Amino acid sequence: MREIMMFIVILLPVVTGIVIPFLPFKKRKHMEIFLESFVILNSLLVFWLLMNRPAEPFTLAKFTGDLTITFKLDGMGMVFSGLVSALWPLATLYAFEYMTKEEHEKIFFTFYTMTFGVTLGIALAGNMLTMYFFYELLTLVTVPLVMHTLTREAILASRKYLYYSLGGAAFAFIGLIFIVIYGNTTDFILGGVLNLDKIGGRTDVLLLIYVMAFMGFGVKAAICPFNSWLPDAGVAPTPVTALLHAVAVVKAGAFAILRLTYYSFGTEFLKGTWAQNVVMVIVMFTIVYGCSRAVKETHIKRRLAYSTISNLSYILFGAVIMTPLGMMGALTHMVFHAVMKICSFFCAGAIMHQTDKHYVHELDGLGYQMPGVFAIFTISAFGLMGVPGFAGFISKWNLAGAAVESGNPLAYAGIVCLLISALLTAIYMLTIVVRAFFPEKSFDNSKIKEYRDPNWKMMVPLSIFAILILIFGLYSGPIVDFLTDVANGLY
Amino acid sequence: MYLLFNLTENLPILFKVDAMSIIFAAVTIIIFLGSGIFSLEYMKHEQKKKRFYVFYLLAFLVLMGLCFAGNLITFYLFFEMLTLASTPLVLHSGSREANMAGLKYLFYSLCGAYMALFGLYFVSKYGNTLTFSEGGVINQELAAGHTGLLLVAAFVMILGFSVKAGMFPMHAWLSAAHPVAPAPASAVLSAVIVKAGVLGIIRVIYYIFGAAFLKGTWVQTAFMVLTLITIFMGSMLAYREPVLKKRLAYSTVSQVSYILFGLSAMDMNSVTGGVLHVIAHGFIKAALFLCAGAIIYMTGKTKVEELKGIGKEMPLLMWCYTIVSLGLIGIPPTGGFISKWYLAMGSLETGIPGFSWIGPVVLLVSALLTAGYLLPITIQGFFPGADYDYKALKKKEPSALMTVPVLILTVLTVFMGLFPGQLISWIQQAVTKLI
Numbered sequence: 043m044r045e046i047m048m049f050i051v052i053l054l055p056v057v058t059g060i061v062i063p064f065l066p067f068k069k070r071k072h073m074e075i076f077l078e079s080f081v082i083l084n085s086l087l088v089f090w091l092l093m094n095r096p097a098e099p100f101t102l103a104k105f106t107g108d109l110t111i112t113f114k115l116d117g118m119g120m121v122f123s124g125l126v127s128a129l130w131p132l133a134t135l136y137a138f139e140y141m142t143k144e145e146h147e148k149i150f151f152t153f154y155t156m157t158f159g160v161t162l163g164i165a166l167a168g169n170m171l172t173m174y175f176f177y178e179l180l181t182l183v184t185v186p187l188v189m190h191t192l193t194r195e196a197i198l199a200s201r202k203y204l205y206y207s208l209g210g211a212a213f214a215f216i217g218l219i220f221i222v223i224y225g226n227t228t229d230f231i232l233g234g235v236l237n238l239d240k241i242g243g244r245t246d247v248l249l250l251i252y253v254m255a256f257m258g259f260g261v262k263a264a265i266c267p268f269n270s271w272l273p274d275a276g277v278a279p280t281p282v283t284a285l286l287h288a289v290a291v292v293k294a295g296a297f298a299i300l301r302l303t304y305y306s307f308g309t310e311f312l313k314g315t316w317a318q319n320v321v322m323v324i325v326m327f328t329i330v331y332g333c334s335r336a337v338k339e340t341h342i343k344r345r346l347a348y349s350t351i352s353n354l355s356y357i358l359f360g361a362v363i364m365t366p367l368g369m370m371g372a373l374t375h376m377v378f379h380a381v382m383k384i385c386s387f388f389c390a391g392a393i394m395h396q397t398d399k400h401y402v403h404e405l406d407g408l409g410y411q412m413p414g415v416f417a418i419f420t421i422s423a424f425g426l427m428g429v430p431g432f433a434g435f436i437s438k439w440n441l442a443g444a445a446v447e448s449g450n451p452l453a454y455a456g457i458v459c460l461l462i463s464a465l466l467t468a469i470y471m472l473t474i475v476v477r478a479f480f481p482e483k484s485f486d487n488s489k490i491k492e493y494r495d496p497n498w499k500m501m502v503p504l505s506i507f508a509i510l511i512l513i514f515g516l517y518s519g520p521i522v523d524f525l526t527d528v529a530n531g532l533y
Numbered sequence: 534m535y536l537l538f539n540l541t542e543n544l545p546i547l548f549k550v551d552a553m554s555i556i557f558a559a560v561t562i563i564i565f566l567g568s569g570i571f572s573l574e575y576m577k578h579e580q581k582k583k584r585f586y587v588f589y590l591l592a593f594l595v596l597m598g599l600c601f602a603g604n605l606i607t608f609y610l611f612f613e614m615l616t617l618a619s620t621p622l623v624l625h626s627g628s629r630e631a632n633m634a635g636l637k638y639l640f641y642s643l644c645g646a647y648m649a650l651f652g653l654y655f656v657s658k659y660g661n662t663l664t665f666s667e668g669g670v671i672n673q674e675l676a677a678g679h680t681g682l683l684l685v686a687a688f689v690m691i692l693g694f695s696v697k698a699g700m701f702p703m704h705a706w707l708s709a710a711h712p713v714a715p716a717p718a719s720a721v722l723s724a725v726i727v728k729a730g731v732l733g734i735i736r737v738i739y740y741i742f743g744a745a746f747l748k749g750t751w752v753q754t755a756f757m758v759l760t761l762i763t764i765f766m767g768s769m770l771a772y773r774e775p776v777l778k779k780r781l782a783y784s785t786v787s788q789v790s791y792i793l794f795g796l797s798a799m800d801m802n803s804v805t806g807g808v809l810h811v812i813a814h815g816f817i818k819a820a821l822f823l824c825a826g827a828i829i830y831m832t833g834k835t836k837v838e839e840l841k842g843i844g845k846e847m848p849l850l851m852w853c854y855t856i857v858s859l860g861l862i863g864i865p866p867t868g869g870f871i872s873k874w875y876l877a878m879g880s881l882e883t884g885i886p887g888f889s890w891i892g893p894v895v896l897l898v899s900a901l902l903t904a905g906y907l908l909p910i911t912i913q914g915f916f917p918g919a920d921y922d923y924k925a926l927k928k929k930e931p932s933a934l935m936t937v938p939v940l941i942l943t944v945l946t947v948f949m950g951l952f953p954g955q956l957i958s959w960i961q962q963a964v965t966k967l968i
Contacts, residue, residue: 430540472636
């Protein structure tokens with residue numbers, strides 16, 4: 043029963059999404075209620091699953107040999123599925139309000155809800171093939187969302203997104219093949235599945251394959267030089283940018299890399315090799331590169347997108363330290379960054395929704411008109427900067443702690459990158475805050491008089507995220523303990 | 534020790550009172566009180582008073598937390614909060630210049646904070662605890678073989694905290710940020726908030742790494758060289774600066790590095806001198822900035838050359854100005870003389886080849902420059918020359934709300950110079966445990 047439930051939570055949102063265009067809703071409100079209740083139901087089912095974890099994997103289909111579509115709920119799957127299930131209902135609520143200004147809502151919600159199921163598919167995948175399958179699917183269901191506005195810009199962006207993602211997946215596929223050949227199994231087992239006897243003298247080849255697969259999955263996690271799709275994809279409606287391009291899709295990339303590193307190749311095989319150094323340098327470069335571009339960018343959403351690029355590489359930095367502590371740091375930042383970034387994106391979306399302003403220099407004095415949104419934005423900014431007492435401090439502490447503990451000189455340099463990035467984060471986030479709350483003396487606020495905070499559908503998710511940032515920052519014990527157990531393979 | 538709560542398992546937020554806390558807290562309270570009373574009058578000609586007081590009091594609260602922080606993580610927490618709480622004070626006037634200066638202040642300070650955080654990560658691994666302990670917390674067994682790394686960490690931390698203290702090469706924000714704030718805020722920024730960096734360095738050197746660990750290493754030499762450069766450079770820049778508040782800001786750059794020089798020498802007397810200078814410079818610089826503020830408030834004049842005859846217009850205020858100026862130069866009987874005496878004596882006793890006598894020489898040259906940039910205002914103020922139009926002279930003495938705080942700070946400066954015995958022996962008692 044519990045095993046089948048793993049498949050049901052994947053299927054339910056997909057079906058819900060598909061039926062939406064065919065149901066004759068009399069009012070928009072009915073669709074909202076229908077959709078929200080199913081999303082919440084699905085989230086509750088996922089939480090139920092997390093509480094009553096199925097012991098056995100569930101095999102849906104069997105291809106040749108040991109190539110199967112299998113679902114399994116292990117520690118990492120729990121973290122990722124719990125994360126997306128917690129965020130999805132809130133994001134859906136926010137989307138109802140945001141989409142009032144956009145067209146083709148039904149199509150939008152179809153794909154938006156389907157994505158929920160597909161993301162859960164990645165989280166619950168029990169082996170490399172299943173993950174790969176849902177990984178490709180994720181690209182396909184999210185392309186229509188990027189394309190949504192059907193402007194020339196959006197079509198170009200979605201094309202770019204498609205090519206980048208499929209190209210990345212192709213490289214990841216090479217990794218899959220080599221795991222099939224040189225591994226004992228394709229299942230995810232903490233510590234890796236490679237068979238050293240089969241490898242023999244071909245270590246370097248396998249390391250090269252690891253780097254290729256890393257880059258392949260890294261496309262979704264927007265590592266440099268494969269990051270340019272992410273800021274472009276910001277043309278999508280904000281609920282998409284916030285949830286998919288700050289959490290679900292991009293973190294699926296980071297998730298896949300964690301699976302690849304810790305569960306397929308295994309850290310024992312990779313640690314201390316040139317492959318580790320190569321990926322670490324790429325990740326460190328991306329951390330600083332993303333931030334510097336964010337400072338330069340004046341479009342709010344694009345700025346946040348570059349910030350995401352940098353922060354995703356924080357997660358990957360934890361991943362490539364290749365110690366349990368590193369993985370713990372990566373998972374902490376995966377969860378905390380999700381909350382912080384979705385919060386700041388939703389603030390940006392609220393600003394755009396209420397005022398139609400898209401650029402940083404247009405925000406002068408708005409802090410007094412929309413105090414709620416900008417206060418929450420400030421909290422998310424402090425979180426991203428890593429001010430103690432906010433979530434970002436804890437995750438950075440864990441990441442840097444892992445780097446110090448590893449004793450790897452390159453990881454020490456990584457700490458420097460983290461801190462440079464923290465400073466740049468302060469620059470690109472706080473300039474917005476200062477503009478909003480401290481306009482120049484000559485500023486005339488009669489033009490912005492009519493702008494107000496948005497209604498409860500936007501403010502409730504925003505407030506919840508802001509409170510979560512503070513809770514994670516001040517009382518992170520239980521969640522960090524849980525993530526430590528996950529990283530040590532207790533689940 | 535009072536444990537507030539645990540941020541994570543091994544990151545407790547806790548508070549502790551020791552000699553350093555008491556000294557820094559006392560200076561903070563006196564100056565915040567004085568500037569606060571002064572601001573009641575001064576803020577009449579500024580806008581958004583409520584916002585100003587929110588952040589003024591917030592900065593006060595955070596500074597108290599900083600003084601009583603019992604471990605490094607608590608200290609770091611309040612250090613970062615201090616930056617965030619004090620930036621609005623710089624931004625207050627809303628002019629373009631103020632906005633630029635505010636952002637500059639913010640980002641320089643955060644940069645410093647992150648450098649400190651870098652060291653903090655390593656201390657948390659190689660230290661027994663993060664709690665401030667006399668003589669340091671570094672675990673000798675763990676640190677064996679990693680001395681080089683730890684020295685780098687210590688240096689980066691010192692450099693990080695020194696950003697707040699305006700030490701070369703990270704001093705550029707100070708002369709931009711302090712003058713644009715309203716005068717009461719400039720006074721606390723320059724007299725107290727820069728001292729947060731000093732306290733940070735005291736904690737890092739004497740309570741985390743331990744003087745024994747750092748003495749005689751390249752870290753000490755490099756730190757010393759930087760402080761001496763700053764002392765000289767700050768005085769030179771102040772000497773050339775025509776705007777009074779900016780001149781005072783540059784003077785802060787120079788004077789705070791006196792304190793840092795005392796700390797870097799790691800000698801009993803030099804550290805005592807440094808701590809004494811924290812007190813003396815706090816009172817003096819607050820009084821000077823309040824004087825400058827009163828001049829702006831009453832006459833609107835900001836440049837030194839416009840201040841001819843100012844002593845005739847506001848004699849009481851300018852007398853106070855003159856007395857505290859003498860204190861900053863280091864002329865007895867003022868607090869500044871005592872602190873500089875100990876600084877120079879400590880420097881001579883270190884026996885570090887070269888530095889033991891270069892230090893006092895730089896201190897003396899800088900004292901000369903201090904006289905050069907502070908006293909002309911007195912001289913022109915009281916002796917405006919024959920072509921001064923005495924008929925147009927009007928008394929412009931500010932109200933008691935402004936003069937009394939300045940007067941009290943002046944009296945404290947002189948009092949400290951006349952009866953320093955108790956204070957010195959108490960500080961020496963505390964410092965003995967550190968060396």
